[in-house]
Amino acid sequence: MFRDATLVAAKDLRIEWRSRVGINQIAPFALLILVLFAFALGPDGGLLSKATPGLYWVAVLLCGLLAVQRSFAVEASDGATDALRLSGIEPSALFLGKTAAVLVQILALDLVLLLGVTILYGTTFTGWVLVAGTVLSASVGIAAAGTLYGVLAAGLRVRETLLPLLLLPVLAPVLIGSTRAFEAALAGTTSEGWLWFGLLSVFALMYIAAGAALFGPLLEEA
Amino acid sequence: MTTELQAESGPRGAAESAHVPTIDPGPHSTSSPATRALGIAVLAGFAMLAYLGLAGTPEDRVQGELVRLLYVHPQSATVAYLGCFLATTGSVMYLWKRSLWWDLVAHSTAEIGAVFTAFALLTGMLWGRPSWGTYWVWDARLTSTAMLMLLLLGYLALRKLPGDPDVRARQSAIVGLLLVPNVILVRQSVTWWRTLHQAPTLSLPGAEIEGLLLFTMMFGFAVFSGLFLWLTIHRFRVAWLVRQVDELAVNEAITARIAEGTSR
Amino acid sequence: MDPVIHLDAAVALLGRFPALAGVDLDVAPGEIVLVQGPNGAGKSTLLRLCAGLVPLSSGVGTVLGADLRRERRRLRRRVGYLGHAAGLYDELTVHDNVVFWTRAAGADPADAERAMAAFGLDQRLRSVEVAKLSAGQRRRTALAVLVARRPEVWLLDEPHAALDTETRDLLDSVVLDAARAGATVLVATHEHERAAAMAQRTVTLAGGIVTADTGRSAVDTATTEGRRVP
DSSP states (O other), X not given: OHHHHHHHHHHHHHHHHHHOHIIIIIHHHHHHXXXXXXXXXXXXXXXXXXXXXXXXXXXXXXXXXXXXXXHHHHHHGGGHHHHHHHHTOOHHHHHHHHHHHHXXXXXXXXXXXXXXXXXXXXXXXXXXHHHHHHHHHHHHHHHHHHHHXXXXXXXXXXXXXXXXXXXXXXXXXXXXHHHHHHHHHHHTOHXXXXXXXXXXXXXXXXHHHHHHHHHHHHHHHO | OOOOOOOOOSOOSSSOOOOOOOSOOOOSSSOOHXXXXXXHHHHHHHHHHHHIIIIISOOBTTTBGGGGGGGTHHHHHHHHHHHXXXXXXXXXXXXXXXXXXXXXXXXXXXXXXXXXXXXXXXXXXXXXXXXXSSSOOOXXXXXXXXXXXXXXXXXXXXXXXXXXXXXXXXXXXXXXXXXXXXXXXXXXXHHHXXXXXXXXXXXXXXXXXXXXXXXXXXXXHHHHHHHXXXXXXHHHHHHHHHHHHXXXXXXXXXXXXXXXXXXX | OOOSEEEEEEEEEETTEEEEEEEEEEEOTTOEEEEEOSTTSSHHHHHHHHHXXXXXXXXXXXXXXXXXXXXXXXXXXXXXXXXXXXXXXXXXXXXXXXXXXXXXXXXXXXXXXXXXXXXXXXXXXXXXXXXXXXXXXXXXXHHHHHHHHOOSEEEEESTTTTOOHHHHHHHXXXXXXXXXXXXXXXXXXXXXXXXXXXXXXXXXXXXXXXXXXOOOOSSOHHHHHOOOXX
16 A cells, blocks of 8 residues: 555656656745735835745645646546546555655745745744744645545536635645744744644644545545 | 426437436425424514514623624524534435435535524624724634635535536535534634734623523524524425436436437 | 346436446457447447446446446456546656556556567657657557556457557457457447457447347357467
């Protein structure tokens, strides 16, 4: 089962490496969002630095959406979804594999955005352990929930508009938790931050379990 | 309130059909003696509630007439969450038993639950405007209810997509099954968000609730639940009839298809 | 002997459209069946139904003993389906695709190499991205995957389309070999002469139902004489 998951994850990452959509399109989009926020909130008045945690995680959410959409767009071309079903791979292995691949891409985007906010917004991060923990648990949650709802939307003609409507309310706890954890890390009140880390971990575990269990039925209809 | 539906029977195609329509002839309207009785009881209940709420109970020392929203706002919010809970239950049961009945329960409770959620948000805003000066505050309860609305709207958007109803039922059941866990996670995170820093909590109900006020509140819960039940039953029946019409259309399509093929 | 494919008044819906409106069909193990019929008759849907890709809406249907309503997943690795779409990843090379799909199906990677060699894909084309292949080359790659998986049931939808004569002959011989080894084959095609020489039985589909079925012929000429690749 993990062998199959690794096979699928490796395949997705190999496709990403060959097509470079993440590097060429999604990462620049992430930086673009940061710049747009700067236009919207102005460099003066300290709004940007105050809002950095929130802006960072909104950017991650939006880019995560793109990464999930891309993950399934790859399957949609030339009937690969049918072939995946026919291959007999355990759906839970397929779920774990695709989630892992999306996770790697989101973590890469996290790095880009961390660099982005440090440079563009002048943020200085403290509490690195909390920051790392938050980034990891939140990204796992986003990847898992995204892959589950992504396969649902993948088979629909309205996938581009329905996926955000379904997924973003579900990810609201991740946005709240990760933003508060970042704020705690920046302010030095890390104990509260770890409380939020706990919430993010519960979310991530729940969606890994839910995804592994529910991916199969949803794949059949995709 | 009745909904009449003429069930068209018999193929319009030219060929003799060997396929007997498998639909249940069933009822031609969505009301029944039971729902009529329930409807009358609910109407009477609302009349009573209106009297108690507007005239029978005194105004609050602090909030004035505004406190009367106490008899509708928490009630509609509670029923909204009840609807969400039932939608999840229906979804789980559908995934387990695969019966149409549970699928329709999930659909109708989610939809009527969304109506009550909207009403709860509306009454919350009506309460808020005079009390706090703004229509909206990001307090834990109101925000959670707004998130519930968004989750339900997502479920309903999926539900209403055209296509094979069985496929839609299975997909919606999975989204529906996750509604309650999502609501719990959202509520928890929103509550921590608004309370961990001891932000001034702008809670709505008054401090002492006893006697006639308490009774009216409880009575309000009962009446709102009755209304929810009445609306859900009708919505359920409409959904059921829609499915029957769909089955009929499929049977006709099968007949037409065979006719087209054998006439060559 | 139990039929490999058993369909009784099978109805399959695509959306709300009844692509199959009551198909009766029994196929014994090792048979090669040609499925013919006008466009829109439901040939593709019939193959997809037998592959377990489309659920059975009403009627009875089993393939390899698995119920087509409830147990479609059991079929997955035992059935091979070649549809209009090749089921390949454009961004990956021929080699990457064949290896991935073979491993995904739990088949032996050595079979993948053999299949690629058989279809002429192991030389220059090996490291070419699928996006750059012609339609015929893509078909060959998909066929290589199918062959490498050694399924018990082969479902081929217009397999000869876009193939040159040499590859068509290769395909025919591969199919005959598979049937000789015990696989059951359903081929939907408009290439009547070619398929008739290969298939023992012709089933005609129209309007979503079976309108003609030649059944098993008394003498299996195709398999006893064999077909030689020139």
